Each structure stands twice: as structure tokens, then as C-alpha cells.
Amino acid sequence: xxxxxxxxxxxxxxxxxxxxxxxxxxxxxxxxxxxxxxxxxxxxxxxxxxxxxxxxxxxxxxxxxxxxxxxxxxxxxxxxxxxxxxxxxxxxxxxxxxxxxxxxxxxxxxxxxxxxxxxxxxxxxxxxxxxxxxxxxxxxxxxxxxxxxxxxxxxxxxxxxxxxxxxxxxxxxxxxxxxxxxxxxxxxxxxxxxxxxxxxxxxxxxxxxxxxxxxxxxxxxxxxxxxxxxxxxxxxxxxxxxxxxxxxxxxxxxxxxxxxxxxxxxxxxxxxxxxxxxxxxxxxxxxxxxxxxxxxxxxxxxxxxxxxxxxxxxxxxxxxxxxxxxxxxxxxxxxxxxxxxxxxxxxxxxxxxxxxxxxxxxxxxxxxxxxxxxxxxxxxxxxxxxxxxxxxxxxxxxxxxxxxxxxxxxxxxxxxxxxxxxxxxxxxxxxxxxxxxxxxxxxxxxxxxxxxxxxxxxxxxxxxxxxxxxx
Amino acid sequence: xxxxxxxxxxxxxxxxxxxxxxxxxxxxxxxxxxxxxxxxxxxxxxxxxxxxxxxxxxxxxxxxxxxxxxxxxxxxxxxxxxxxxxxxxxxxxxxxxxxxxxxxxxxxxxxxxxxxxxxxxxxxxxxxxxxxxxxxxxxxxxxxxxxxxxxxxxxxxxxxxxxxxxxxxxxxxxxxxxxxxxxxxxxxxxxxxxxxxxxxxxxxxxxxxxxxxxxxxxxxxxxxxxxxxxxxxxxxxxxxxxxxxxxxxxxxxxxxxxxxxxxxxxxxxxxxxxxxxxxxxxxxxxxxxxxxxxxxxxxxxxxxxxxxxxxxxxxxxxxxxxxxxxxxxxxxxxxxxxxxxxxxxxxxxxxxxxxxxxxxxxxxxxxxxxxxxxxxxxxxxxxxxxxxxxxxxxxxxxxxxxxxxxxxxxxxxxxxxxxxxxxxxxxxxxxxxxxxxxxxxxxxxxxxxxxxxxxxxxxxxxxxxxxxxxx
Numbered sequence: 011x012x013x014x015x016x017x018x019x020x021x022x023x024x025x026x027x028x029x030x031x032x033x034x035x036x037x038x039x040x041x042x043x044x045x046x047x048x049x050x051x052x053x054x055x056x057x058x059x060x061x062x063x064x065x066x067x068x069x070x071x072x073x074x075x076x077x078x079x080x081x082x083x084x085x086x087x088x089x090x091x092x093x094x095x096x097x098x099x100x101x102x103x104x105x106x107x108x109x110x111x112x113x114x115x116x117x118x119x120x121x122x123x124x125x126x127x128x129x130x131x132x133x134x135x136x137x138x139x140x141x142x143x144x145x146x147x148x149x150x151x152x153x154x155x156x157x158x159x160x161x162x163x164x165x166x167x168x169x170x171x172x173x174x175x176x177x178x179x180x181x182x183x184x185x186x187x188x189x190x191x192x193x194x195x196x197x198x199x200x201x202x203x204x205x206x207x208x209x210x211x212x213x214x215x216x217x218x219x220x221x222x223x224x225x226x227x228x229x230x231x232x233x234x235x236x237x238x239x240x241x242x243x244x245x246x247x248x249x250x251x252x253x254x255x256x257x258x259x260x261x262x263x264x265x266x267x268x269x270x271x272x273x274x275x276x277x278x279x280x281x282x283x284x285x286x287x288x289x290x291x292x293x294x295x296x297x298x299x300x301x302x303x304x305x306x307x308x309x310x311x312x313x314x315x316x317x318x319x320x321x322x323x324x325x326x327x328x329x330x331x332x333x334x335x336x337x338x339x340x341x342x343x344x345x346x347x348x349x350x351x352x353x354x355x356x357x358x359x360x361x362x363x364x365x366x367x368x369x370x371x372x373x374x375x376x377x378x379x380x381x382x383x384x385x386x387x388x389x390x391x392x393x394x395x396x397x398x399x400x401x402x403x404x405x406x407x408x409x410x411x412x413x414x415x416x417x418x419x420x421x422x423x424x425x426x427x428x429x430x431x432x433x434x435x436x437x438x439x440x441x442x443x444x445x446x447x448x449x450x451x452x453x454x455x456x457x458x459x460x461x462x463x464x465x466x467x468x469x470x471x472x473x474x475x476x477x478x479x480x481x
Numbered sequence: 482x483x484x485x486x487x488x489x490x491x492x493x494x495x496x497x498x499x500x501x502x503x504x505x506x507x508x509x510x511x512x513x514x515x516x517x518x519x520x521x522x523x524x525x526x527x528x529x530x531x532x533x534x535x536x537x538x539x540x541x542x543x544x545x546x547x548x549x550x551x552x553x554x555x556x557x558x559x560x561x562x563x564x565x566x567x568x569x570x571x572x573x574x575x576x577x578x579x580x581x582x583x584x585x586x587x588x589x590x591x592x593x594x595x596x597x598x599x600x601x602x603x604x605x606x607x608x609x610x611x612x613x614x615x616x617x618x619x620x621x622x623x624x625x626x627x628x629x630x631x632x633x634x635x636x637x638x639x640x641x642x643x644x645x646x647x648x649x650x651x652x653x654x655x656x657x658x659x660x661x662x663x664x665x666x667x668x669x670x671x672x673x674x675x676x677x678x679x680x681x682x683x684x685x686x687x688x689x690x691x692x693x694x695x696x697x698x699x700x701x702x703x704x705x706x707x708x709x710x711x712x713x714x715x716x717x718x719x720x721x722x723x724x725x726x727x728x729x730x731x732x733x734x735x736x737x738x739x740x741x742x743x744x745x746x747x748x749x750x751x752x753x754x755x756x757x758x759x760x761x762x763x764x765x766x767x768x769x770x771x772x773x774x775x776x777x778x779x780x781x782x783x784x785x786x787x788x789x790x791x792x793x794x795x796x797x798x799x800x801x802x803x804x805x806x807x808x809x810x811x812x813x814x815x816x817x818x819x820x821x822x823x824x825x826x827x828x829x830x831x832x833x834x835x836x837x838x839x840x841x842x843x844x845x846x847x848x849x850x851x852x853x854x855x856x857x858x859x860x861x862x863x864x865x866x867x868x869x870x871x872x873x874x875x876x877x878x879x880x881x882x883x884x885x886x887x888x889x890x891x892x893x894x895x896x897x898x899x900x901x902x903x904x905x906x907x908x909x910x911x912x913x914x915x916x917x918x919x920x921x922x923x924x925x926x927x928x929x930x931x932x933x934x935x936x937x938x939x940x941x942x943x944x945x946x947x948x949x950x951x952x
Contacts, residue, residue: 126730126839149734169679180677182686183654198926204835205867206651207904208640208690209911209922210949211931215653215686219679236736259597263620265707265773267738302736305780313774364675368597396676433678440680451680455669459938460682466937467930478681 021107026086027065030110033082034068041069041116052093052103052111058357058407059101059443064091064111071116073189073197073228080226081195083110083472091474092222094161095137098168099360100441102221106476112226114163120144121229128234129186129203134163134227150234153178156437157343163227168439169219173342176262176395177269177301178235180437182218189229190217193468203231216463221439222474224467238301241269242311243335244328246296246318251275251378253321254294255371258394260317262367266310270299271395272342275378278349278389278402285348286341296323296394297342299335345391349402353387356404359416363427364398364436373430377401377423384419386412398436424450440478448479492578497557498536501581504553505539512540512587523564523574523582529828529878530572530914535562535582542587544660544668544699551697552666554581554943562945563693565632566608569639570831571912573692577947583697585634591615592700599705600657600674605634605698621705624649627908628814634698639910640690644813647733647866648740648772649706651908653689660700661688664939674702687934692910693945695938709772712740713782714806715799717789719765722746722849724792726842728767729865731788733838737781741770742866743813746849749820749860749873756819757812767794767865768813770806816862820873824858827875830887834898835869835907844901845870848894855890857883869907895921911949919950 034042043049049063065088070076083090089109096103105111114135122131125148132141137159142151156165156172164170166188171180178184187201190213200213217224248254254273261268274282274295283290296318300310315326341348349358365373374390381388381401392399401423405416424434424447434447448457461481464471471481505513514520520534536559541547554561560580567574576582585606593602596619603612608630613622627636627643635641637659642651649655658672661684671684688695719725725744732739745753745766754761767789771781786797800806812819820829836844845861852859852872863870872894876887895905895918905911905918919928932952935942942952 124837124839126734127837128734129837169683171677171679175677179654180679182683183650192926192930196926196929198930199924200927202899202904202922203837203902204869204898204904204907205838206642206646206835206869206907208642208651208833208906208908209904209915210690210919210927211695211934212640212653212683212686212690213927213930215683216934219681219683224682236734238736263597263599263707265709303780303784306777309774309776362679364677366595366598366600366674367676368595398675398677427675428673431674433673433675433680435679436675436677437679444680448681451673453670455663455667456671456681456684458667459663459669459684462937463682463687463934466933 022086022088026088027108030082030086030088031066034066034079034110037078038068038075043067052096052113054101054104055096057099057443058359059104059441062104062106064105065108067111067113069113069116073191076112076191076226076228077195077197079110079112080191080193084193084195084470087470087472089472089475090226092163092167092226094135094164095159097158097160098164098441099438100443102168102439102441102477104442106442114161117228123148125150127203128236129231130234131229131231132162134230135161137161138165145234149237151237152232153235154181154184162230162232166218166227166230167220167222169437171437173270173272173393175393176271177267182215184233185214185218185230186233187231188214188217188227190225190227192225193470193473198225219439221441221477223464223477224473226473240304240307241299241301241335242307242328243299243338244311244326245290245338246298246323246326247291248294248296248321248323251294251374252371253323254296255374255394257296257318257321257323259367261314262395264313264317266313267302268298268310268314268395269301270297272297273392273394273399274345275390278345278391281348281352281389282341282345285351286344288341297338346402349389349404352389353404357407359403359405360438361401361403361420361423362398362435362438363423363432364396365427365430365432367397369430369432370394370397373426374399376426380419380422384415386415386419393436396436397432442477445479493557493559497559498579501553501557501559502537505537505550505581508549509539509546514538523567523584525572525575526567528570528914529830530575530912533575533577535576536579538582538584540584540587544662547583547662547697547699548666548668550581550583551662551664555664555666555941558941558943560943560946561697563634563638563697565606565635566630568629568631569635569912570909571914573639573910573912573948575913577913585632588699594619596621598674599707600702601705602700602702603633605701606632608632609636616705620708622708623655623703624706625652625655633701633703637689637698637701638691638693640908642908644741644743644864646864647742648738653686655704656685656689656701657704658702659685659688659698661696661698663696664941664944669696690910692912692948694935694948695944697944711775711778712770712772712806713778713799714770714809715782715797716761716809717767717769717794717797718762719767719792719794722765722845723842724794725765725767726845726865728789728792728794730838732785733866735784735788737784738773739769739781739785739866740772741768743768744863744865744870745816746861749816749862752819752823752860753812753816756822757815759812768809817873820860820875823860824875828878830874830876831909832872832874832891832894833869833906833909834894834903835867836898836901836903838868840901840903841865841868844897847897848872851890851893855886857886857890864907867907868903913948916950
């Protein structure tokens with residue numbers, strides 16, 4: 011594919027930025043903020059990707075305002091970056107070329123709940139916990155749970171998933187339609203509320219995972235699930251990571267509709283015991299959850315217990331009391347903080363490879379060996395039902411020698427996953443942090459196609475520029 | 482969005498076509514066919530959309546051959562049209578501007594089955610029945626069943642679904658990765674075999690449903706499901722279409738993981754009784770199927786029976802004997818032929834609207850009233866779990882007055898569905914037959930975005946031109 015390489019990658023002229031800021035101030039008053047502190051809070055703050063603040067932050071209240079802001083920015087070729095809860099992990103909210111950050115804090119309403127259709131219509135700034143609080147009394151919930159209390163707009167933009175994905179899918183499976191402000195300022199509806207359609211290109215899935223580079227999401231129609239009649243949870247120890255993986259494969263293959271199946275390696279169990287005051291044996295452990303009718307969760311739990319036993323695991327205790335369940339999953343959700351507790355004052359680096367599940371044990375085992383040989387401290391948690399795991403590297407970034415060891419470990423981890431037909435990112439996205447892996451993962455024709463689509467929809471390269479790939 | 486309108490829509494020069502045909506003859510010998518009969522078989526033959534044959538038909542055997550053919554065609558700006566089993570319903574395989582048809586009959590191998598990962602890698606020409614025959618002894622199956630024994634390449638290209646979609650999703654949910662020959666002749670891999678990824682734009686979903694207008698699929702990686710331990714099927718009569726719809730809504734909402742839930746209206750039941758020698762009461766009827774463990778299908782069936790009773794339906798007899806089940810689903814699959822039996826020598830016209838399930842009863846009831854008022858003969862079958870139904874219009878196309886009544890009925894049906902936030906096509910796709918509905922369904926910004934993507938990936942407009950939209 012022949013592509014014209016004639017795109018300016020420079021930071022816009024300071025005058026252009028000032029023109030936009032003046033116009034925005036006149037338009038939204040004190041909902042425009044340019045203080046250093048607020049700007050820095052709107053760059054990446056969570057991970058080892060550096061902080062690159064925008065030139066200004068604006069808090070839009072309506073889709074029409076978003077359209078006006080984008081039109082102002084487009085006229086001056088000033089970048090626009092959408093911001094939800096700021097929980098992305100690869101620098102997705104950074105402003106490497108400056109520009110205007112749109113913080114969707116004030117656009118967080120539930121616009122409609124259609125319980126009969128198992129869908130709802132929402133604004134992008136609402137977080138998943140806020141949404142589920144508002145849905146609860148209607149007997150429905152939104153199942154995607156990436157751990158952090160992320161905004162739904164951000165979750166769609168990064169194609170998030172998390173612990174429930176093995177049963178309920180990822181954001182790509184749970185967004186029915188989007189309203190998206192394009193680089194032109196026009197408002198595009200990607201689809202309708204029907205549960206399926208074969209009409210035209212799948213613009214919904216094109217926007218999901220595009221990390222704000224093709225447009226800004228201002229409304230989402232989401233699929234919901236009925237709150238299960240019964241939920242059972244439990245933990246199950248295994249003699250090895252391999253045994254835990256093999257039990258997972260057989261569970262999935264047997265058609266047991268497990269809702270969550272999460273691996274903690276022995277080091278992570280130790281970290282969680284310390285942080286969350288648990289008393290689990292410090293051996294590889296699966297955390298599980300089953301959803302269904304009373305009879306069905308009992309059957310699922312029992313069948314899983316039999317499978318675990320086949321691989322030397324168990325005993326599998328399943329507690330259905332809501333408080334036990336909460337405590338367990340709180341510990342799983344706090345894995346990140348527990349990791350930090352193992353080595354205070356270090357910067358955790360989260361990896362995110364995902365491989366075909368048949369290769370997972372091999373990938374995990376080789377990675378643990380690499381961690382040991384590299385003399386790194388790095389517990390592992392994994393959404394093993396999907397073949398996805400996170401190595402939580404605890405790195406003293408002031409120690410250049412250690413940082414170098416970490417960087418070469420990261421290269422080897424990605425190469426290992428790609429060699430197994432896997433991906434460098436199961437759910438965190440590319441942002442800035444993983445851009446370098448794209449050529450090896452996708453190959454030139456796919457990358458050229460992505461760039462051609464980007465240019466077709468954002469010819470001025472103002473939508474979150476410098477993310478996923480540079481033009 | 483400003484777009485340049487400078488695209489030639491003319492049929493290529495006859496010399497250009499002759500140049501390509503000569504080069505192809507030299508390349509593939511007698512795997513190039515130009516006879517009138519074969520050319521006509523490769524245009525649309527099944528529906529009331531007219532037959533527009535290609536200039537030649539070629540039977541490629543490898544991806545490299547497909548790349549060479551596309552490069553030859555691109556050099557002369559000659560259209561290329563992919564052909565699987567020819568079962569599409571909206572003229573997707575027609576050649577309105579002539580060109581070269583690539584019939585994938587000879588590319589029908591299963592390249593790999595990864596039972597542990599629940600996926601397989603296949604060539605596009607294999608049909609779903611052929612695939613499932615080859616998968617069966619490994620305990621896995623490909624669940625998407627559009628009725629016709631379509632090719633998997635065609636099913637992906639049209640985003641097909643069918644009776645199992647309520648549980649297993651559509652082609653968009655069951656394609657993991659594709660290899661696609663682009664308009665440049667380059668081979669693009671859309672993704673990898675990992676079950677989920679957040680890396681870059683979702684090219685897989687962009688190609689699924691693009692009806693050959695963005696590239697030609699030469700390899701598919703598909704998600705598979707484990708063959709259920711137990712299957713139960715049954716039929717359940719209802720006093721009205723509305724009662725059947727309400728029972729369906731409550732079934733889905735209750736989280737009963739029904740595998741198939743199909744509505745036949747009273748007229749369709751009569752047609753099927755006659756054609757398939759059944760003795761069902763001629764009243765609206767749901768055909769159901771449940772997949773799971775023995776205990777689970779028993780529980781699902783029982784719970785559905787209770788719901789049916791709540792809405793005045795039943796009795797619900799569930800037969801688990803494989804032969805009873807086959808007979809029932811054979812009758813459902815033969816619905817099209819049964820419809821024809823109601824009025825021989827007519828041309829059936831299949832509609833395909835899909836609406837949010839809460840509006841389904843209203844949409845169906847209004848449609849039945851419209852059928853009666855329009856004095857048309859038109860049984861209805863519906864994938865009601867998804868809100869999708871097909872009106873099978875039996876039309877004497879030689880009667881111009883009747884054809885006019887049918888055309889205005891079709892307009893009203895689509896308007897009705899769109900007014901309910903539905904789509905003109907749940908699963909058949911746009912092809913040529915539904916192009917006129919796109920502006921009303923998608924709005925100008927979305928259509929402009931689709932056209933911009935098409936131009937970005939196929940600047941010469943050689944990939945199945947004149948489908949979905951004209952440039």
C-alpha cells in the first residue's frame with residue numbers, strides 16, 4: 011500500500027494554542043483550567059511512562075460542547091485528548107504535543123436503562139462502580155471489571171476487560187453503539203440499539219480500542235447482564251503454575267461457564283497475605299467465581315473441584331457468603347497495592363501479554379525462570395481463562411543497572427508471547443508504552459491499514475496524536 | 482467531513498478485462514472459466530435481486546495466487562469479487578461492473594485445529610457443515626448456523642449469524658483473526674490467535690461484515706465451542722405472537738442460557754406442517770434448544786416451561802432424542818422451502834429487520850397487520866432471542882401491481898424497525914438490495930466514515946464495487 015508521508019508531527023504553534031484557550035475561556039468560563047497542578051494530574055501519573063501534561067483542561071457538559079471544542083482545536087490544529095478517570099497504564103492520557111484535555115467528569119449520567127433489552131445508554135464519564143450502583147435495583151449489571159474504577163468512556167477507548175472477561179467478554183463484546191465526535195466536529199452514531207446488525211462496516215468495534223485517536227466518545231450504549239440468582243466463589247491451591255493452567259484449560263474446554271478464574275503465583279499469594287491479611291498457603295492459587303442458578307453454581311463448583319483434583323490441586327472450598335466473597339475479590343483487586351508492599355518505594359511496571367491458553371503454562375513457566383535469572387522481584391497475577399497475565403515488576407528506577415535488566419526482560423517477555431501467536435497487550439492497550447511492539451505484532455500491511463484509517467478519519471492528526479503509532 | 486468525490490464508477494475498458502483474462506489463463510490454465518453458464522452461476526441466483534455475472538471466474542488454490550490475481554486486476558482497475566457458496570441474499574456476489582470472480586471452492590482445507598484453545602484455522606471455501614464434520618471427533622464445533630450451508634469466508638464477509646446466535650454470538654464474535662488480500666495485493670493479518678487483545682485498531686471486526694469491499698479473506702481463525710454434554714430441544718405453542726415474545730424476553734432476562742429460541746408464526750407453522758409432515762397446532766410456536774450438562778439442560782427446560790406457562794403458552798415438551806431433535810430443526814431449516822410450498826412458482830423475498838427485543842412484539846404485530854392489510858402472503862420466522870425476524874414474502878413478480886404493494890410494504894417494514902432503534906438487516910447484510918436504507922439507518926457522518934475507510938483501503942475501488950454503498 012502506497013501512503014503519502016506528509017504529516018506534520020510538530021507541536022502546534024504557541025499562538026494557535028493561545029487562540030484556542032482564549033476561545034474556550036470565553037465559552038466555558040471556569041470550566042477551563044490551565045494551572046500546572048491540574049494539567050499534570052491530567053497527564054500519565056500511574057506508571058513509569060513519564061508525565062506529559064496538556065496545555066489546558068476543559069470540563070465539557072454536553073456533546074454539543076465537545077463538538078465546539080473539537081472544531082476550535084481543528085481550526086488551529088491543536089491536539090485534543092479525552093480523559094476519563096486517568097487509570098490507563100500506557101500513557102494514553104499524555105499530551106506529548108500539548109493540546110486540550112477534555113475531562114469527562116461532568117458527563118457522567120445514566121441516560122436510559124432498558125432492563126428488558128439488557129442495555130443502557132450512558133455518558134462517558136461515569137465509572138463502572140457508579141454505573142453498577144445505579145443499575146442494581148433493576149436487577150442488571152455491567153460485567154466488565156478491569157480492577158480500577160475506570161470510566162466507561164475510557165474502558166471503551168482502550169478495549170478494557172479484566173476478571174469477568176472469560177465469561178462476559180471484553181469491551182468489544184459489550185458496547186452496542188457509540189456516539190463519537192469526529193475530528194471534523196461532526197457527531198457520528200456508530201450503530202443502533204438492536205442486539206445484532208449486518209449493516210455496513212462495524213464502526214463500533216473500530217472505535218472501541220482506538221484510544222481516542224479516531225474520535226471522542228460522548229455516549230455509549232452498553233450491553234448488560236442480569237444479576238445472577240446465585241454466585242459462588244472460592245480459592246484453590248495448586249502444586250505448580252502448570253497444574254493450575256491445565257485445570258483452567260480443562261474447565262473452559264468442558265464448557266463450565268466460569269465467571270472468573272484468576273491465577274496468583276506463590277509470590278503474589280505471599281504479597282496478598284501480607285497486604286490483605288489472608289492466610290492462604292503460599293503456593294500457586296486460582297481464585298474462582300461461578301454465576302447461575304443455585305443448582306448450576308453448585309454443579310459448576312463441584313465439577314471444577316473434580317478437575318482441580320485431577321491435576322493435584324485442591325481442596326477447593328467455595329464460600330457463597332457475600333462477605334467472604336467480597337473479602338476474596340477485594341484482595342484480588344488490591345493485588346497491585348499488595349505488590350507494592352513487597353518492596354516499598356519502587357515503581358511497579360505492569361506487563362500484559364496474552365497467549366493462546368494451550369501455551370499459557372509454558373509462557374508463565376519460562377517467564378518465572380526469566381524473572382529469577384534476571385534477579386527481579388515480580389509477582390504474577392493472571393486472567394488465565396483468557397491466557398492473559400500481568401507480571402508486576404517492582405523496580406527501583408533510580409538504579410540504572412536494574413532498569414536495564416527490566417527493559418531487556420520486557421523485550422524477552424513480548425518476544426516470547428509473540429512467538430506463541432500471542433499479543434503484547436491483552437487489555438491495557440498500546441498508548442505510548444507499547445508502540446514499539448506493533449511492527450513485530452501486526453506486520454507492515456496491518457499497520458499501514460491502521461495508519462490509512464487514521465489519516466482518513468483524522469487527516470490533521472489532532473485526535474490524541476502520538477498514541478498507538480506515530481503517523 | 483470533507484471528502485473528494487473523484488471516483489470513477491464506470492465498467493472497466495473491455496481491453497483491460499481482456500488483458501487480465503489472458504494473463505489469468507496463462508497463470509491458472511483451465512481454472513479460469515468464461516462460459517456464460519458458469520459466469521451466470523456466479524452472479525446472484527437465489528433472490529429477486531437480478532443476476533449480474535462477472536466477466537470470468539477463477540478458482541484459486543493458494544493465498545499467493547489470490548495476491549497475484551488481485552495485483553493483475555489492480556493494474557488494470559478490473560473489479561474482483563469473492564465467491565463462497567453463493568448463498569448470500571442481497572446480491573453480494575453480483576458483478577454490476579463486471580470483473581473477475583474468485584470462487585474459493587478449491588480453498589476449503591482445515592489447516593489446524595487447536596482443541597485446547599477452542600479454535601481452528603481454515604481456508605475460506607469450506608462450508609459450515611464440512612467444517613463441523615471435520616471437527617466432530619475432537620469434541621468441538623463451530624456454532625454459527627445461518628441455515629444455508631454457506632462457506633465460512635462468505636459468512637465472515639457478511640457478518641452472518643442465525644439460530645445459535647442468541648447464545649454463541651454472530652460471526653463478529655467468533656472470528657479471532659483473518660488473513661486478507663488487500664487491494665494492493667498485500668497480505669494483511671488482522672490479529673493473532675490470543676483470545677483477546679487490546680493492540681491497535683480492530684481490523685478483524687472491520688473486515689467481518691465488509692462484504693468483500695475492503696479485501697479478500699484467504700484464511701480464518703475461528704473460535705470453537707465444546708460439543709455440549711447434553712442437548713434438549715422442544716416446541717412450545719403460544720396463544721399469540723406477543724405472548725411468545727414476552728416469554729422470550731423473560732427467558733433471556735432470567736439468564737437462562739438458551740442456545741436457540743425461534744419463533745414461527747401460525748402461517749409458518751402451517752407451511753412447515755405441510756412441507757415437513759409435522760402435526761403441530763397452527764398457532765405461534767417457539768422452537769427451543771438448550772445446551773449444557775444433563776442437570777443444566779433439565780433445569781433450563783423446566784424453567785422455560787414455567788415462564789411459558791406464565792404467558793399462557795405450553796405445554797412445553799422437550800425431546801432429547803437426537804432423531805426427534807434433528808427432525809424438528811430440519812423443519813426449521815426448511816422453513817424457506819416450506820414457505821415456497823404455500824404458493825408455488827412465486828419468488829420468495831426475505832426481509833431481515835432486527836429491533837431491541839422489548840419492541841419485538843409490537844414490531845411483529847404491526848408487521849402482521851400490515852401483511853394482512855397489504856393482502857400479501859407472508860409467513861414469519863424469527864430469531865426472537867436477538868429481536869431479528871424474517872418475513873418470507875411470496876410474490877408473483879410478474880404481477881406488477883403486487884410487486885408494487887410488496888415494495889411499499891418493505892419500505893414501511895424498514896421504517897418501522899428504524900423508528901424502534903433497529904436495523905434493516907440483522908444478518909443478511911446490505912449487498913445491493915439494502916443500499917438505499919443506509920442513509921436513514923446510519924446518518925451521514927457514519928456513512929461518510931465508511932466511505933473514507935473504503936477509499937483509504939481501496940483507492941481504485943476494485944474490491945467488490947457497488948456493494949454496501951457506491952462511492
